[in-house]
Amino acid sequence: MEQFHHGHHVRLRSRVHGTYLHADEDGHGVKLRTRRASMNAAWAVHLYQGQNEQFLLLHSAAYGSYLAATDAPAPRDHRGLRVEQRNYDHPEVEPIVWQAILSESEEEVYLRNVGGACLRANGRYWNTNASVDFVDDLDNISRKMLWVVEHIPAREVMPPLPRPAGLPHPMLRSRMIMYVWRNIHGDLITRGSFMFRGRSVFRLRKQLARRLHAMAILDVSELVMGLPTRDGRMFPLVVDLPSSGEILHIFVVIVGSPAHAALRYADVDAE
Template structure:
């Protein structure tokens, strides 16, 4: 008795299989590096390590993450190696739109709105206006084996796009969904800020897969990480729009009205000095902060110097060109002379570009 072939379904399409579990190419002697393989980030030591244009594994064995090498799929008599190769190429290769140190806008294909960091320094939402530093994201890539882990930090406050606390790879407090917030890049949240760019199969649109195998999805009011559902593909699709850099980094804006009193500790350091100095600062004005830092340093710094914020031990330096977030969280500020900006690869996005 001849068995009738099964009709093709969406679940068996190679491209959807690739999104759920990208196959590795055993035939080519490669394996796909997926979470959890051992990864190390170099610990900050001297002032030269406050910003790494491309971080490399460090010698420390005390801070190890757990990344495993995912096993290749089992093959049977009906397996087609060519289709697996095509599915892998479809799932990989979306990182060409994310260049380390460059700036991007992320626009939802479904909503037509832009991913943005909220003024409170911790929330993430969707908005129509892209001509804002809060809507600009700086690319931070970390190379692991044959793969690039994608991290995105806000051009407004330097904090990283991440899932909220409490999730694990197998369980989320809210079921299949995870909240999306901004977090500092410390070792204990490295998994939470790890994303992988995946081709969507629709032009140059991408899907952003989180370490937990949830995908970044926009809705009417905000953004979440959710399990993929191909029936409404556009909800998971993102248009990556490159932002050109400005010719120079702008000065801090003039003080704006602030509601409420925000007093926070500020840890600041000059590039040529290794010690961090702490001071208390009240308010949100970056211009007022600059004036207070100048008086605390005991001399008038170069007026072309730039204040930069570092969000977390392993965070990249971000020029501080907006008012401080509306909270009282501590901030780490570095004062860089103008000749140091090029060495650190620091640029500022031209958010008013057409």
């Protein structure tokens, strides 16, 4: 587990294909992509100690969902079982818990779900979903289950939010946004919900700032949105929303507050 550090971000690169494990924009799937400088390729590390060994959770720096093994068949022409993103409040815990096993060369890791299946990279140019598959003998494990862990440094400040492309289209999907704003002591200032059309995180922040203006004199640049994790932390929402249209639960923090100081931003453009 020395390749993973709690609270930091990593990329997972297939040793065989050279592609990176990406959280798909639908907020559910997991795919292999060549693009390295993408928040979708960044995974935040959550380590916790079991009775006899350490375990690993990986949640997407883009959407906050956890990398999970399932018992559903993998897509057609892929081996093994399906891998997906699961929300922080999903009742099943075992699918999102992993063990990192160092390879013989000590340059890569195998990621084995506690259910026993290992994360596998499928085709490079087609059939590029990841999957999990069971192995009987770690000495004869497939090289497609080898992953190079690349550490991603932290940014000192939040990256600029992506600008929206054009005006919101009336046919764009709407979703429910539920938000909570607490003070530095954790006491509730306000909470609420509203319908939001489209995926633009830039427009979402502006709409939230208008709603919170009655509670405090806020400039939109002072407002930071975050998504919750299973252990009660939050991480910043800095990419456009997933295309699934599912309800989004958002924490609101203000620049300069202790909650804001605790946030960590992945510098995906760093070499």
